[in-house]
Amino acid sequence: MENLYLIRSKSDDQNIIVGLKLLEYYSKNYKNIAIYCPIASKHDISIFQEWLNQFSINQNIENTYSFIDKDAMEEFNKDSNIFFNTILKTYEELKEKYEFVLTIGFSQFGIGILDTFGLNVKIAKNLNTPIVADVCSEYMSMTQKHLDKLLNGKNYVLIDENIDFEKISQLKSYDFMTPYRFKYEMIKKGIKNKKTVVLPEGNDERILKACDILLKTEVVDLIILGDEKEIKQNAEKLMLNIHSAKMMNPSTSDLCEEFASMLYEARKSKGMTLDQAKELVKDKTYFGTLLVHSGKADAMVSGASTTTAETIRPALQLIKTQEGVSSVSGLFFMGLEDKMLAFADCAVNPNPTAEQLASSAYVSAMTAKSFGLDPKVALLSYSSGDSGKGESVDLVKEALKIAKEKYPELNIDGPMQFDCAYDPKTAASKMPESKIAGQINVYVFPDLDAANIGYKAVQRTANALAIGPILQGLKKPVNDLSRGCLVDDIVDTVILSAVQAQ
Numbered sequence: 001m002e003n004l005y006l007i008r009s010k011s012d013d014q015n016i017i018v019g020l021k022l023l024e025y026y027s028k029n030y031k032n033i034a035i036y037c038p039i040a041s042k043h044d045i046s047i048f049q050e051w052l053n054q055f056s057i058n059q060n061i062e063n064t065y066s067f068i069d070k071d072a073m074e075e076f077n078k079d080s081n082i083f084f085n086t087i088l089k090t091y092e093e094l095k096e097k098y099e100f101v102l103t104i105g106f107s108q109f110g111i112g113i114l115d116t117f118g119l120n121v122k123i124a125k126n127l128n129t130p131i132v133a134d135v136c137s138e139y140m141s142m143t144q145k146h147l148d149k150l151l152n153g154k155n156y157v158l159i160d161e162n163i164d165f166e167k168i169s170q171l172k173s174y175d176f177m178t179p180y181r182f183k184y185e186m187i188k189k190g191i192k193n194k195k196t197v198v199l200p201e202g203n204d205e206r207i208l209k210a211c212d213i214l215l216k217t218e219v220v221d222l223i224i225l226g227d228e229k230e231i232k233q234n235a236e237k238l239m240l241n242i243h244s245a246k247m248m249n250p251s252t253s254d255l256c257e258e259f260a261s262m263l264y265e266a267r268k269s270k271g272m273t274l275d276q277a278k279e280l281v282k283d284k285t286y287f288g289t290l291l292v293h294s295g296k297a298d299a300m301v302s303g304a305s306t307t308t309a310e311t312i313r314p315a316l317q318l319i320k321t322q323e324g325v326s327s328v329s330g331l332f333f334m335g336l337e338d339k340m341l342a343f344a345d346c347a348v349n350p351n352p353t354a355e356q357l358a359s360s361a362y363v364s365a366m367t368a369k370s371f372g373l374d375p376k377v378a379l380l381s382y383s384s385g386d387s388g389k390g391e392s393v394d395l396v397k398e399a400l401k402i403a404k405e406k407y408p409e410l411n412i413d414g415p416m417q418f419d420c421a422y423d424p425k426t427a428a429s430k431m432p433e434s435k436i437a438g439q440i441n442v443y444v445f446p447d448l449d450a451a452n453i454g455y456k457a458v459q460r461t462a463n464a465l466a467i468g469p470i471l472q473g474l475k476k477p478v479n480d481l482s483r484g485c486l487v488d489d490i491v492d493t494v495i496l497s498a499v500q501a502q
C-alpha cells in the first residue's frame with residue numbers, strides 16, 4: 001500500500017468525516033502511522049492533536065506540518081527552493097520512520113489568492129504520493145478532467161464521504177522527477193558523503209553569499225581562495241557566516257612551490273619552463289585546479305569572473321580525461337514542471353567530430369544515470385531516421401555507429417529531430433521502429449551552437465530550471481559558472497560538483 005495525499009473538499013464537515021474514516025481504516029491496518037500537512041492552519045493543528053490522541057498515533061504535533069499559514073506564503077515568495085525543500089525533507093523523514101503517512105493537503109493558501117488545488121497537486125507530484133481527492137458531488141466531473149490533465153492521466157481516486165478503499169489500494173506511487181526533488185536528492189547525496197569543493201573567486205560577493213548558504217546546509221566543506229583578511233571583512237559587511245570554510249591565498253601559500261613543480265612536470269613536454277610554472281600557480285584558477293589535481297580538494301567551481309576557456313583550460317591540461325573518454329563535454333540538466341532532461345554538449349566542443357559526439361553521448365548517459373535518471377539518448381539533427389540528407393546528418397549517423405560499436409549497452413538512437421525525440425505521438429509517425437524515440441531524456445545536440453542556443457531557449461521561454469554546465473569526462477570534477485550567474489546557480493553547481501566527486 002502506498003502513502004496517500006488527501007486533497008480536501010470545500011466542505012469542512014465532509015473533510016472531518018473523510019479524515020476520520022481514513023485514519024480509522026489505516027490505523028487498523030498499520031501499527032505505525034503518521035499525519036502530515038505541508039501547510040496547516042491553527043485550526044488544523046488543533047484537529048490533528050485530537051486525531052493523534054484518538055488514534056493513539058505516536059507522533060509529536062510539531063512534526064505534523066511544515067508551515068503555518070502565512071509563513072508558507074512568505075517563504076514561497078521569498079525562496080520557492082527552500083519552501084519545497086522543507087516540505088520534501090519533513091515528509092521524507094516521516095516516510096522513513098512510519099509505515100504509512102497520510103498527507104492532508106491544505107485548504108487555503110495565501111488567503112485564497114493562489115490556486116490551492118493546483119499547488120496541492122504540485123506538492124503531491126514532488127512527494128510522488130498518489131492523490132485521493134475529496135470532492136463535493138457537483139465538482140466531481142470537473143475535478144476528474146483537471147486531474148487527468150495535471151497528472152498526465154496517472155492514477156488518483158476521487159472520493160466523497162463514501163470511500164472505496166479497494167480502489168485506493170490499487171494506487172501506485174508517482175515517478176515524477178521534479179526540479180525540487182532533483183535538488184533535494186542531490187543535497188541528500190551530498191550530505192551522506194561530504195566532499196570538499198574549492199571556490200577560487202573569494203573576491204566575488206555572490207560566491208561568499210553561496211558559501212554562507214552551503215555551509216548552513218552542511219552539504220559540503222569549502223576552500224575559498226583569496227586574501228583571508230579581505231574575504232573575512234567582506235563576509236562581515238554582508239553579514240555572512242563563512243567561518244567554517246578554509247581559506248588559502250595563491251600568492252602566499254606554502255603550497256606554491258610543490259604546485260609549481262607539479263605543474264612543470266605535467267607541462268614541460270609542452271614547452272613550459274619552471275619559471276613559467278612558478279608564475280602560473282599564483283593564478284587562482286590554476287591554484288584551484290592543482291588543489292583538485294593533488295587530491296587536497298575533491299572538486300572546483302569557478303568562472304563567475306573568467307571565461308569558460310580560462311576556467312577549464314587548466315583542467316584539460318592537468319586533470320585530463322577519464323580512461324576510455326576521448327573528449328570533455330558540458331551537460332545541462334533542464335528542470336521542466338515534472339521531469340528532468342539532460343542537454344549536451346552546451347559548453348565545450350564547437351564543432352565536434354563523430355567520435356566526439358559519440359563520446360559526449362556516452363558520458364552524458366553516465367552523468368544522467370549518476371543523478372538518478374534512466375538514460376535514453378538521442379543524437380539530434382534536423383532529420384529523423386532517413387528522412388533528410390546532408391553532411392551534418394551523415395556525421396550524426398557516423399556518431400551513432402561509433403556509439404553503438406563502442407558502448408553496446410547504451411540506449412541510444414538517431415538521427416532524430418527534437419519533436420520526434422520528445423513527443424511519443426510524433427515519434428510514432430516519424431520513427432515508428434525506434435524503441436526510445438518519444439521518450440528521450442538525454443539530448444545530444446550536433447554542435448555547440450545548437451546546444452548552447454537550445455538550452456538557453458528552453459530556459460528562457462519555458463521558464464525551465466537550468467542546472468550546469470556539468471563538465472563531464474574529466475578525471476575529477478571542475479565546473480564552470482556563467483559570468484552572469486546568480487547565488488542559487490553557484491549553490492547548485494557546488495552541490496552538483498560534490499556529488500560528481502563521489
Ligand code: ACO
Pocket residue numbers: 270308309310312313316317321326327328329346347348349350452469482
Ligand atoms: N576534451 C579533452 N581535452 C581537450 C578538449 C576536450 N574537449 N579540448 C581541448 N582539450 C585539451 C587539448 O588536448 C590540450 O591538451 P594538451 O595541451 O595537454 O595537449 C588542452 O586541452 C588545450 O588544448 P587547446 O586546443 O589549446 O585548447 P584551447 O585552450 O584552445 O580550447 C576549449 C579548449 C577551452 C575547450 C575551447 O574549445 C573552447 O573555448 N570551447 C568553447 C567554450 C565556450 O565558450 N563555451 C560556450 C560558453 S559556456 C555556456 O554558455 C554554458
